[in-house]
Amino acid sequence: MHFEPWFWPEFFSAINDTLYMVIVGLIVSIFIGLPIGVILVVTREGGIIENKALYNILNVIINIFRSIPFIILLVAIIPFTRLIVGTSLGTTAAIVPLVLYTAFYIARLIENSLLEVDHGTIELAQAMGATPWQTIWRFLLPEALSSIVLALTVATIGLIGASAMAGAVGAGGIGDLAITYGYNQFKTEIMVITVITLIVMVQLVQSLGNLISKKIRRK
Template sequence: MEYLKVLFEENGSMIAQGILDTLYMTFTATAVAYIFGLPIGILAEVTRKGGIHPIPFLNKILGLIINIGRSIPFIILLVAVMPITRIVAGTTIGPKAATVPLIIAATPFVARLIENTLRDVDGGVIEAARAMGANDLQIIFKVMLPESLPSLIMGASLATITLVGYTAMAGIVGGRGLGDIAMRFGYYRYQTDIMIVTIVLLVLFVQIIQNIGHMVSKKIDKRGKGEN
């Protein structure tokens, strides 16, 4: 216990800043990725063969974009988009810069999550809404999204957890955060204690996000069953 006290007295401010940087990168990238990924995922589901408004050509383009985006390993993407990062963020170092490749990596992942989640909506519910005169937009926003909300929330927690792992990789190219601390001190300077602390903190983040997502999703599910 005394050893941990000394460790945090000497490195507490650095670890605290690493936590803040990790949270900033994770939640900023998740939010922006959903801004871009949500409409792409909805369009991919709506325009597929058997969707509520099939457009095969557009669906193939969207599918290609999503597949290409998901196929590039994040560590390669970090380096490949550095020119874009410099234009958007004005730098290639720090949390703000790391957020750019995080958004690019997360957007196709989010789009696929949204597409797959909406595909699980009961077709009978959609047909019933159509029979009552609902148009495509009404079906999307009043039937498909509300019906799949619990699964969408679980998907959001999964996307956020994935980005926590990506932020750790961003530390390799100076993205800061806990990943950067683990690399600079735990790996390069052989400070195993700091490496262990960063790993424990990252595991805690993942567990907290997963538990919150599960709790909120379960609560919404119960509410829906109660109303039915």
């Protein structure tokens, strides 16, 4: 493949933008999604801090955000994005919809991971006199940690895909490079290299997630 001299600086800048959106978006999404996922588990019927009203409210909110395709969410919350970061364009602006899209997805994944924990573990914690907080922090989360790592791996891969879609509205990154030059200017070689790059990124994330999860299970 032959690439013009300007391509490689643009390419590496696009990778940098994508990594910025994914890393910052993932960190913020975890800070939001992890507590929500835990709350869903402990407040559900039969949970250690049962609160049906809170559970139902959070459940509906998560279902609403998960039912909206990312590209629609991206456009629909433009006024909110402008309110938060002062603009609706660029990589920083893209992080707002990326977080809203990913945080609630992570919450659901965390909920599923925690529900896999044997109920006997919780009963043991309660029998030992553990408080609800101790039960969550010292028993529930450690038991589910391997599964949580895999869940976050899936969420990260979804975030990479969403960040590429954000390029459709000028958010920068690999997706923007593919659309601006690969699609709009009919440069097939640019489209191919961007697709290969995204595949490599996903493979690396999945392999790393699998490795970490496996090591945790062995412990």
